[in-house]
Amino acid sequence: MAQNETAHAPADDVGGDTEEFDPIGTLTLIGIYFVILVLSWVYIYYIEFLGRDLVVVG
Amino acid sequence: MHIHAYEKIWLATSVLLILFLLGSVTYGAVGPGVAMVSDTEPTIDAGALDEDERFSEPRVEQVGENEYAAYVVARQFGFQPDPIVLPANSTVTFYITSADVIHGFEVAGTNANTMVVPGEVSEITVRVEEPQEYGLICNEYCGAGHHVMEGKVNVVSQAAFEERTSGGDGE
Numbered sequence: 001m002a003q004n005e006t007a008h009a010p011a012d013d014v015g016g017d018t019e020e021f022d023p024i025g026t027l028t029l030i031g032i033y034f035v036i037l038v039l040s041w042v043y044i045y046y047i048e049f050l051g052r053d054l055v056v057v058g
Numbered sequence: 059m060h061i062h063a064y065e066k067i068w069l070a071t072s073v074l075l076i077l078f079l080l081g082s083v084t085y086g087a088v089g090p091g092v093a094m095v096s097d098t099e100p101t102i103d104a105g106a107l108d109e110d111e112r113f114s115e116p117r118v119e120q121v122g123e124n125e126y127a128a129y130v131v132a133r134q135f136g137f138q139p140d141p142i143v144l145p146a147n148s149t150v151t152f153y154i155t156s157a158d159v160i161h162g163f164e165v166a167g168t169n170a171n172t173m174v175v176p177g178e179v180s181e182i183t184v185r186v187e188e189p190q191e192y193g194l195i196c197n198e199y200c201g202a203g204h205h206v207m208e209g210k211v212n213v214v215s216q217a218a219f220e221e222r223t224s225g226g227d228g229e
Contacts, residue, residue, distance in 0.1 A: 027064045045082050050090055054168035057091040058183030
């Protein structure tokens with residue numbers, strides 16, 4: 001998808017500094033995925049794993 | 059090469075995410091001191107455990123101030139000793155070996171979990187806190203009775219532990 005969009009971009013946007021292509025939806029989606037990943041990791045590692053009894057220390 | 063501003067953002071956040079994951083594991087190792095099951099123990103003869111100094115008589119013994127060693131033998135279909143009685147607020151190192159096939163040693167609901175391989179000694183050190191009774195299960199299929207292979211780990215108060223050892227262990 002991204003390749004197609006960049007492939008025809010040079011036709012009207014050769015300089016590339018003016019950001020006409022503005023995939024705010026994709027950015028939001030990635031942002032949401034990112035937050036889910038971070039929260040899951042915090043839960044799995046810091047709460048479930050480190051919070052349990054008998055942490056193996058050696 | 060032109061890189062879109064948004065792409066730079068998600069490239070940077072992915073790198074940050076990786077650093078955060080690696081950082082967490084590093085923190086776990088340095089802060090709470092999380093370690094792996096040790097593989098430093100030499101191999102032993104699984105067929106001659108009754109002649110082994112540590113495993114001929116599976117037991118819990120004191121090895122230092124507030125430090126205990128638990129020698130555990132897993133066999134079809136149970137653990138010895140059963141129950142494994144430990145004093146509260148101490149550091150316990152489990153040395154676990156198998157007399158027959160591969161078993162698992164999992165103190166249910168905790169992070170103490172290791173494979174038990176015949177000929178190998180699995181060593182894990184844990185810190186035990188309050189008196190509590192834990193279940194102990196085998197989590198590697200080991201034969202027809204695998205589903206009934208279980209034990210108990212009883213963490214009792216220091217006083218109760220001493221009373222037990224001085225009472226029962228009078229040699």
